[in-house]
Amino acid sequence: xxxxxxxxxxxxxxxxxxxxxxxxxxxxxxFEVIAAEDGDAGLVAWRESDxxxxxxxxxxxxxxxxxxxxxxxxxxxxxxxxxxxxxxxxDVVMGLEAGAxxxxxKPFEPAVLAARLRAAxxxxxxxxxxxxxxxxxxxxxxxxxxxxxTRDGEPLALTPTEYRLLVEFIDNVGMALDRAALxxxxxxxxxxxxxRLVDVHxxxxxxxxxxxxxxxxxxxxxxxxxxxxxxxxxxx
Amino acid sequence: xxxxxxLALAIAIISAxxxxxxxxxxxxxxxxxxxxxxxxxxxxxxxxxxxxxRLRLPGGATVTPSGSYVVTATGGVGDAAIGTGLPALxxxxxxxxxxxxxxxxxxxxxxxxxxxxxxxxxxxxxxVRQSFIGDQQELSALQDALIRLTAAASxxxxxxGVLVASALSRRLRRSAxxxxxxxxxxxxxxxxxxxxxxxxxLGRALDDMAEALGATIRELDEAAERERxxxxxxxxxxxxxxxxxxxxxxxxxxxxxxxxxxxxxRALAHLVEDLLEVMRLDAGAETAMTDQFDLxxxxxxxxxxxxxxAEVTLPITLRVQSDPRRLERILVxxxxxxxxxGDAPYAVVxxxxxxxxxxxxxxxxxxxxxxxxxxxxxxxxxxxxxxSGLGLAIAEGQARVLGxxxxxxxxxxxxxxLRLPPESRVxxxxxxxxxxxx
Numbered sequence: 001x002x003x004x005x006x007x008x009x010x011x012x013x014x015x016x017x018x019x020x021x022x023x024x025x026x027x028x029x030x031f032e033v034i035a036a037e038d039g040d041a042g043l044v045a046w047r048e049s050d051x052x053x054x055x056x057x058x059x060x061x062x063x064x065x066x067x068x069x070x071x072x073x074x075x076x077x078x079x080x081x082x083x084x085x086x087x088x089x090x091d092v093v094m095g096l097e098a099g100a101x102x103x104x105x106k107p108f109e110p111a112v113l114a115a116r117l118r119a120a121x122x123x124x125x126x127x128x129x130x131x132x133x134x135x136x137x138x139x140x141x142x143x144x145x146x147x148x149x150t151r152d153g154e155p156l157a158l159t160p161t162e163y164r165l166l167v168e169f170i171d172n173v174g175m176a177l178d179r180a181a182l183x184x185x186x187x188x189x190x191x192x193x194x195x196r197l198v199d200v201h202x203x204x205x206x207x208x209x210x211x212x213x214x215x216x217x218x219x220x221x222x223x224x225x226x227x228x229x230x231x232x233x234x235x236x
Numbered sequence: 237x238x239x240x241x242x243l244a245l246a247i248a249i250i251s252a253x254x255x256x257x258x259x260x261x262x263x264x265x266x267x268x269x270x271x272x273x274x275x276x277x278x279x280x281x282x283x284x285x286x287x288x289x290r291l292r293l294p295g296g297a298t299v300t301p302s303g304s305y306v307v308t309a310t311g312g313v314g315d316a317a318i319g320t321g322l323p324a325l326x327x328x329x330x331x332x333x334x335x336x337x338x339x340x341x342x343x344x345x346x347x348x349x350x351x352x353x354x355x356x357x358x359x360x361x362x363x364v365r366q367s368f369i370g371d372q373q374e375l376s377a378l379q380d381a382l383i384r385l386t387a388a389a390s391x392x393x394x395x396x397g398v399l400v401a402s403a404l405s406r407r408l409r410r411s412a413x414x415x416x417x418x419x420x421x422x423x424x425x426x427x428x429x430x431x432x433x434x435x436x437x438l439g440r441a442l443d444d445m446a447e448a449l450g451a452t453i454r455e456l457d458e459a460a461e462r463e464r465x466x467x468x469x470x471x472x473x474x475x476x477x478x479x480x481x482x483x484x485x486x487x488x489x490x491x492x493x494x495x496x497x498x499x500x501x502r503a504l505a506h507l508v509e510d511l512l513e514v515m516r517l518d519a520g521a522e523t524a525m526t527d528q529f530d531l532x533x534x535x536x537x538x539x540x541x542x543x544x545x546a547e548v549t550l551p552i553t554l555r556v557q558s559d560p561r562r563l564e565r566i567l568v569x570x571x572x573x574x575x576x577x578g579d580a581p582y583a584v585v586x587x588x589x590x591x592x593x594x595x596x597x598x599x600x601x602x603x604x605x606x607x608x609x610x611x612x613x614x615x616x617x618x619x620x621x622x623x624s625g626l627g628l629a630i631a632e633g634q635a636r637v638l639g640x641x642x643x644x645x646x647x648x649x650x651x652x653x654l655r656l657p658p659e660s661r662v663x664x665x666x667x668x669x670x671x672x673x674x
Contacts, residue, residue, distance in 0.1 A: 025487055179529070191563070
């Protein structure tokens with residue numbers, strides 16, 4: 001009804017045409033867009049406007065998109081999506097490891113971009129409320145209604161994507177899920193999705209929920225297939 | 237046989253030949269010397285015996301049955317037994333030339349000796365026998381010593397041969413190791429040989445070659461790196477304005493003019509992406525990121541999405557180890573191709589036994605395109621209907637990245653068959669025919 005209810009997003013892009021046109025398109029399609037032209041301005045805008053979503057170009061003058069993503073991620077769990085015009089796969093991996101939830105490559109269809117942003121926001125507001133509101137996996141407790149995860153009573157700071165990934169594992173506990181299935185269910189991608197998204201996010205999830213991320217006990221790798229969540233035999 | 241073994245053997249054989257030859261010469265010389273000395277002794281004794289015979293005759297001397305006087309080597313006179321061993325040649329010479337002294341060695345048998353004799357006019361022949369046994373024993377001792385020496389020389393030769401050959405072989409092997417390190421890409425590897433022999437020359441030649449090779453490869457690497465970064469820059473420089481164009485045109489209201497602009501902007505974006513993809517495929521810069529997944533699910537999902545009216549024939553499951561994004565890309569291009577340029581009915585067949593995926597339509601077929609496969613825009617030239625015309629070239633290139641092939645032929649329509657390598661198959665479910673992808 002009013003502008004304040006639209007999701008506020010940060011958009012950092014140095015090319016003026018792309019910045020202006022994309023901002024306008026997104027503003028017409030349900031977003032409140034805070035646009036910035038470089039990394040440093042983006043960081044200032046992020047602190048001032050407190051957005052729920054960030055869309056960052058990778059190649060920016062000054063502080064680049066990957067560094068900005070890392071800076072945001074150090075303080076916040078909001079979804080971050082990177083935008084890259086290079087086909088260099090190194091960019092993608094660096095961006096994901098810096099904490100990005102997803103990436104889009106230029107050129108993109110504005111409609112497709114808007115859909116990806118909405119998919120990222122949807123992970124914040126899960127719809128599977130009809131399931132058991134609480135679920136215990138080992139020392140982890142999932143609170144679906146409170147949209148929170150605690151380990152031994154300590155709240156864990158998960159990004160929406162990590163939360164969605166964990167819920168997907170918990171809903172299929174003991175079952176091996178392949179990367180294609182996870183890509184589709186968590187990110188909403190079909191077969192054209194990048195399976196590295198899954199691998200990087202599983203690593204980040206492990207770093208938060210496992211006692212020893214190097215020897216994971218909960219989210220285990222199923223060789224040649226993907227991953228599965230294992231309910232420990234002794235719930236603590 | 238390695239060079240080391242051959243060299244060692246050759247040196248051992250040469251040592252044995254030289255030692256053996258020297259030994260043989262020494263042995264023969266010693267034998268001749270001793271026989272000559274024995275002959276001189278025998279001749280001296282013959283003269284002494286002859287004097288004794290002249291002084292004593294006629295009493296004291298024994299007359300042999302042949303009528304000769306015989307004196308033994310020890311100086312005693314009258315041993316008739318000597319007569320049986322006298323060489324016939326000596327006897328005939330002595331008897332035919334009175335007054336002259338002859339000697340003759342008989343070195344065979346158990347009791348070798350040198351015989352001497354002379355005819356004394358009016359008396360008869362005097363013979364002596366000088367035993368050669370002592371000399372013979374010394375000669376055979378010498379022979380043994382020489383054989384041992386020869387054997388020792390051969391062994392020492394062999395050892396020396398191994399040492400020399402090992403040193404040579406080690407240096408040659410270092411050259412071989414250098415060549416292998418160069419081949420493995422270690423372009424800074426060098427021998428820095430010392431010395432001036434042929435192997436050192438070989439080493440220096442190898443170092444020179446490595447230097448030249450390294451320089452050439454570094455130049456090529458730099459050129460390839462420039463090429464890659466140029467391609468990446470071109471991609472970036474093209475994508476930025478196109479992204480702006482697409483984004484800006486999407487803001488226009490849908491007037492007929494704006495629709496044309498939007499459509500052309502989108503077509504331009506696709507064309508540039510397809511061109512960049514063909515460039516990457518041509519440069520061999522693409523590598524597959526494989527994962528294990530169900531190919532049946534991929535084919536049925538993508539077909540339902542892109543060409544739902546196609547009749548699909550699929551096994552229940554077919555788990556493969558391959559790159560799902562590239563397979564999706566290939567299948568999308570084949571389905572789009574059939575939808576744009578072919579006619580219904582369409583068929584998609586996945587055969588797990590041959591690991592082949594066939595997309596078939598009932599249009600007029602590839603026709604001209606098959607003959608002009610090298611011409612990448614041929615498809616676009618044959619039928620303009622959106623798309624860059626690069627779809628089949630991209631599908632073919634992506635198939636190669638997956639280790640497979642893409643075959644095109646006409647059979648009452650266009651038939652495109654993607655063949656995946658058999659090793660990408662992980663497990664098959666039972667084959668069934670389903671009615672459609674919907």
